[in-house]
Amino acid sequence: MEDAECPHGCERQEKAGAQSPSSDEFQPSKLGTKEYWDHAYERELQSFYNSGDVGEIWFGEESMDRIITWMEMQKIPKDVALLDIGTGNGVFLIELAKSGFTNLTGIDNSSTAVDLAKAIAEKEGVRSLKLQVADFLHPAPNISQYDICIDKGTFDAISLSPDRPAEKRSLYQRTLHSVLQDGGLFIVTSCNWTREELVNHFSEGFEMLQELPTPKFQFGGKVGNSVTALVFKRKE
Ligand SMILES: C[S@@+](CC[C@H](N)C(=O)[O-])C[C@H]1O[C@@H](n2cnc3c(N)ncnc32)[C@H](O)[C@@H]1O
Structure with missing residues (x-):
């Protein structure tokens, strides 16, 4: 067990209005804006x-290994239709492709992220990825359906939006429900929300199947997880 804060450089964000324990909003952050990610990916x-x-x-390499190992233990078919929501540099999809998964799509609303993901995939010799610029909160009406949706840090980023974060989380939940097949899986990794909070956010339309083990840390006599990784199943 580590006696430190999050080892992934991701600090649990302060909730807004610390005096108001009922508040479930974070302090707005630049990480919640498209401009921030556009600039980050340009660099x-x-x-x-x-x-x-x-x-x-x-969340580091282990966040990818954790999910790939879990998928392999569950004997998830290699041709499962998988969507990576907010794929960023696409490295997770590249690792999945190297592990034999063949039906992989990544979307990001930053076109520079998608350019980066395409450049890295090409250099790595991975040509099967479908990489698209798309806003998950405003999907095209003809968006495909998937067996698995993965989110590593995107729900966190959206939750930090300075502009109507609660509405965006609700939109996220509705889009997720519409793009996942019935019985499909949602695997989310978050450093801002606890297990209980994530279960609450996705209580409508999803049931939690499993929590994936993540490193624990100790701070001020309390033990907690710096990162939470959960698997949900879509209900009808
Ligand atoms: C914390 S980064 C995580 C990137 C990647 N998933 C990873 O694990 O490295 C959050 C990503 O979500 C993307 N993003 C934020 N809002 C989005 C939205 N509404 N639709 C699609 N992508 C979004 C950002 O551009 C950024 O690439």
Whole structure:
């Protein structure tokens, strides 16, 4: 057990109005804006062209291993239709492809993220990924349906929006329900929301199947998880 804060460089965000315990909103953050991610990926794209550095892997390599190992233990078919919501540099999809998964789609509303993901996939020789610029909160009416949706840090980012975060979380939940097949799986990794809070956010239309083990930390005599990883199943 670690006696430290989050080892992934992700601090649990302060809830807004600490005096008001009923508040479930975070302090708005630049991480909740599209401008922030556009600029971040412009820098990362430049750095990838200059040095081959793929940029930040949100929650570290172990966050990808944890999910891939779980999928393999569950004997999830390799051709399962999988959507990575807010794929960023697409490295997680590249790792899934290297593990044999064949039907992989990633969306991001930052076109620079998608450019970066395409450049990295090409360099890695992974040509099967479907990478698209799309806003998960405003999906195209003909958006495909998926067996698995993965979110690593995107629900967190949306929750930090300075503009109507509760409405955006609700939109997120509705889109998720519409793009997942009945019985489909949603695997979410978050550093801002606890297990109880995530279960509450997705209580409508989803049931929690499993919590994936993540490193624990100790702070001020309390033990907690720096990152929460949960698997939900879509209900009718
Ligand atoms: C914390 S980063 C995580 C990136 C990636 N999932 C990873 O694990 O490295 C959040 C990502 O969500 C994307 N994002 C934020 N809001 C989005 C939305 N409404 N639709 C699609 N992508 C979004 C951002 O552009 C960014 O790439």
